Structures are given as C-alpha cells and as structure tokens.
Amino acid sequence: MDKTKRIYKKALQNFENGYIDKAIELCDECISADISSNSALDLKAMLCYFKGNLNEAKTVWKLNVEANDDISAKRYLNDVAADEERLNYYVRALKCIKKMEIKEALKLLENCSKSSYNCINVYNYKAVCYIKQGRYKKAEESIEKVLKIDRNNEKALSIKKELIDLGVIKGKISFKKMYKPLAALVVILLIAFGGFEIKNYLKTNKVEPKKVATKKVIKKESVKKPEKKIEVPVKEEVFNTSELQGAVDNKNFDKIYEYVEKWQGNNSLKVNDKILLSKATDMLLNEGVEYFYKSATDLIKSKNYEGAKINLLKAYKYGEKNYLYADIIYFTGETYKNTNDVEGAMNYYKLYDQKFEKGSYEETVLYNLAILNKDVNIEDAKKYAEKLSDNYPKSIYNNSNITNILNK
Known part of the structure; x- marks a missing residue:
C-alpha cells in the first residue's frame, strides 16, 4: 500500500470514528503528497462542507475539477x-x-x-x-x-x-x-450527497497519484555540419480574398488566424482586402479567443497539452480585453508545466500574479511558483510561499511543502 493510500485510509477511519478535525488534517497530509488525489480532495471538501466552511470547500472542489475533472465537484460548485x-x-x-x-x-x-x-x-x-x-x-x-x-x-x-x-x-x-x-x-x-469517489476507493483500493514535473528537460542535440543552401526562387504570395471571405463566413478561426498573422500591417493590400482583414481581426478578438480557449480546454481534458498550448497562445495573443484573459494566462502556464517547460510555466504564472493578484487561480499560481522555484531560486520560492501563507492562511495549498520552503 503506497503512502497516499495509507494516509487516506487513516483519514477515512478517523471520520468514521467521529474525529473530523483529525480526518481533515490527514486529508491535507495526503494532498501534500499528491495534490491531485481525488479521494482525499473529495473527503476534505465534504468535511469542510459539513463544518460550514464553504469557501474552503469551494477551493478544494475547484482544485478537484482542475486536477481530475471531477463531476461531483462540478455539481457542488454549480449549487453553491x-x-x-x-x-x-x-x-x-x-x-x-x-x-x-x-x-x-x-x-x-x-x-x-x-442540504448537508x-x-x-x-x-x-x-x-x-x-x-x-x-x-x-x-x-x-x-x-x-x-x-x-x-x-x-x-x-x-x-x-x-x-x-x-x-x-x-x-x-x-x-x-x-x-x-x-x-x-x-x-x-x-x-x-x-453524491460527494466523492470513496465508494470507488473501497471497491478498488487503488489511488493513482500524478507526478508533477518540476524540472525542465533539456535535450542535447548533436552538432551537425552546415549544409550548403540551395537557392530556390521565392514565389510572391498573393492575398486570396475569396479564401479569407470563406473562412470568415464559416467561422474557420484557424484559417482566419493564419491570414491575420501573415497579412496584418501589409500596406500593399487593396482597400477591400484591408477591410476584410480588419473584419477578420475583429472576429479573432471576440469569438476567436473563445474558440481557441474552448479548443484548448477540451485538449487539456484529454491530456493533449502540446495541442492545448498552441490554441492558448493564439487566444493569449488576441485575448487581452476578453473576459477569459485571466483563465487563458493560467492555463497557458499549466500547459507549459505539463510539457516540462518550467521556464515557460513560471513566466505565465508570474504574469498571472502580476495582473490578477486577487484572481480565482492565485492560490494555485503562488503554490506553483514556490514549488517550481525551490530548486532554482530559493529566495523567489520563499517570496511566493510567504505571499501564499500570508494571504491565504487556510488554503489547501498552504501545506507541508510550503512550510519546508519557508524553513529553508
């Protein structure tokens, strides 16, 4: 029996014996060992719910949705x-x-x-x-x-x-x-109360912890001899008005994005083409941002983080004035983290912290910044750990990992 499973079993036993505070403490310990532990997240959220700690329960449910796409957690959040x-x-x-x-x-x-x-x-x-x-x-x-x-x-x-x-x-x-x-x-x-996966746990007695990458993988490339360049005549590109018009009419945002990126700022275009390109750009700024964000979140659910990253970067480029901008920045950081690009993840987490200090994902962002920095820049790690500890003392993320960073 692995560590996470043992701790969770103790938490459940304590709850069954009426020791709710001890059960919550053990859930925190379990989540510290595996922050995506579905069973521990379910149990802690429900116990907080029983005690009337709605904000804390909401935080845990939100984490469970992000980590496990948990249906019960979604339902509780909808009923808040x-x-x-x-x-x-x-x-x-x-x-x-x-x-x-x-x-x-x-x-x-x-x-x-x-309700309970x-x-x-x-x-x-x-x-x-x-x-x-x-x-x-x-x-x-x-x-x-x-x-x-x-x-x-x-x-x-x-x-x-x-x-x-x-x-x-x-x-x-x-x-x-x-x-x-x-x-x-x-x-x-x-x-x-439909709360969580304890029944499944008791049946299968199995918890699958997820590993979170904390170091950027750098691949060494072999040095190749420079090849002789073959001069190929460059074809002059022509703006295809009908193709872009078709993309606009059919809301083909990938094709629209391709055209806008290639032709924006080109003064050689005809007046009608400039007007069409401007209309296409406006579509990207509104519906396009939402399309790329939705496509990205669907890909995240299937763990296609590379594909999600491509869509999120498109949404990010045109999404600054969109209501989804905070979510776009956060999930872009998540896709970088899940593709082992620590530097990229930290850049977007820092951006989120700077722009949306009171945002819904701020606790998660501060936690990730503290954890990702602990082997890179301990002073920065402490700075973010302190901010998390001071601003969110009751946060699910304010766990032993943060305490260890602060004590270094």
Whole structure:
C-alpha cells in the first residue's frame, strides 16, 4: 500500500470514528503528497462542507475539477448559490434565537437542513431550539447527529450535559454505543450527497497519484555540419480574398488566424482586402479567443497539452480585453508545466500574479511558483510561499511543502 493510500485510509477511519478535525488534517497530509488525489480532495471538501466552511470547500472542489475533472465537484460548485442562501437562513435563525423567536428560528433551520451544508452547526442550534420548547427527545436526536460526525464538538457535548443535568438523559455519554451504527451513516451520507469517489476507493483500493514535473528537460542535440543552401526562387504570395471571405463566413478561426498573422500591417493590400482583414481581426478578438480557449480546454481534458498550448497562445495573443484573459494566462502556464517547460510555466504564472493578484487561480499560481522555484531560486520560492501563507492562511495549498520552503 503506497503512502497516499495509507494516509487516506487513516483519514477515512478517523471520520468514521467521529474525529473530523483529525480526518481533515490527514486529508491535507495526503494532498501534500499528491495534490491531485481525488479521494482525499473529495473527503476534505465534504468535511469542510459539513463544518460550514464553504469557501474552503469551494477551493478544494475547484482544485478537484482542475486536477481530475471531477463531476461531483462540478455539481457542488454549480449549487453553491443555494448554499450561500442557506447560510443567510442560518444567520437569520441565530438572530431569531437571540430574540426568543424560536418557532421562526426552527423554520429557518429546517430550510438549512435541505442540504448537508453546515449540518453540524444547524443541528446544534436545532437542539437549542428544541430545549427551549421542551422537546427534549428531539434535542437529543439532533445533538447525536452532530456527535456521530464530530464526537469532540464542544457545543454538542455542552448541550448533552445540559440534557443529562435536566434528567432527560441518564448516565454518561456512551461513545461506543453512539458510534456503532456510524459505518452505515457514512455510506448513506456519501451516497445521498453524491460527494466523492470513496465508494470507488473501497471497491478498488487503488489511488493513482500524478507526478508533477518540476524540472525542465533539456535535450542535447548533436552538432551537425552546415549544409550548403540551395537557392530556390521565392514565389510572391498573393492575398486570396475569396479564401479569407470563406473562412470568415464559416467561422474557420484557424484559417482566419493564419491570414491575420501573415497579412496584418501589409500596406500593399487593396482597400477591400484591408477591410476584410480588419473584419477578420475583429472576429479573432471576440469569438476567436473563445474558440481557441474552448479548443484548448477540451485538449487539456484529454491530456493533449502540446495541442492545448498552441490554441492558448493564439487566444493569449488576441485575448487581452476578453473576459477569459485571466483563465487563458493560467492555463497557458499549466500547459507549459505539463510539457516540462518550467521556464515557460513560471513566466505565465508570474504574469498571472502580476495582473490578477486577487484572481480565482492565485492560490494555485503562488503554490506553483514556490514549488517550481525551490530548486532554482530559493529566495523567489520563499517570496511566493510567504505571499501564499500570508494571504491565504487556510488554503489547501498552504501545506507541508510550503512550510519546508519557508524553513529553508
């Protein structure tokens, strides 16, 4: 059993035993060893989701989509707006509890319970409301749901103690009895919330770690003797108006790109040809950028990084004013990294950091810059590690790899 698999198995066991914080810690350790570990990413995202840490869960889901094109993670990201609305219900419920508007608070908390988001806090405050209504059995049921997920949860333990003091529950808390049916609960939760690939893991007991290249491969070429050049008469190129018009009409952006690159700035063109070329350029700046970006992302999914790079560089050249520009720069860096061109990757990651410091991929960019620089320029590596640590202290990327760089 490899290291990643062992750590993940421990994380899952800790979750099953109600040690949610330890499970998250082990997920982080697993992700540090293999940042694309689908099982660990799935588990951590779901545990953060249970605890109400939506931003952290979103970050992990996003990473899982980027690394594994994970369908469940995509679905959760699409449903985030509904969970943000549930957070509003939760905040309003707490205000109602303070005002002793218990019936209204329970209605709001019931709306929160339509998903597993923030379920630990929601069940705790449901218990508070039930106690205030004298519905002690319901209160006990609510806190036991919390303790099955987080056996050390202070608020749930405090409420349970209150119920013991009231004489509703006899004796001490029996964790052994409480966790006996937990395995079944875990399976139900994972199936119900569609979260992640733990079921596949348990069936196949196999995790495939991906290796991230960190060094540029330089091939040595043998020295060849210069060959005698044979003079070939150069044919004068003629602007083919009908061919470009056909490319414009059919939105053949590859052909349009070829023409614009070859003829842009050529003052010898006829007026009508200049107008057609200008129209073609405008198409590249708008629809063309989107076409090349979409083509690139499709190629990335099939791991054709060289093909993706070609399309992204076309999109980059004409995409500065396009809404996709930040994504284009980031994924261009990714294609360079995945084709073992560290220098090219760092150039685009640096560009992203300079232009989109608050962008969606900034955490990933800072992490990559720190890791790629650690064997090249340790001072730069530390600079990016510090920026990641300071600006995103709770980031999934703020792991042992970053700590090791900072301690050098």
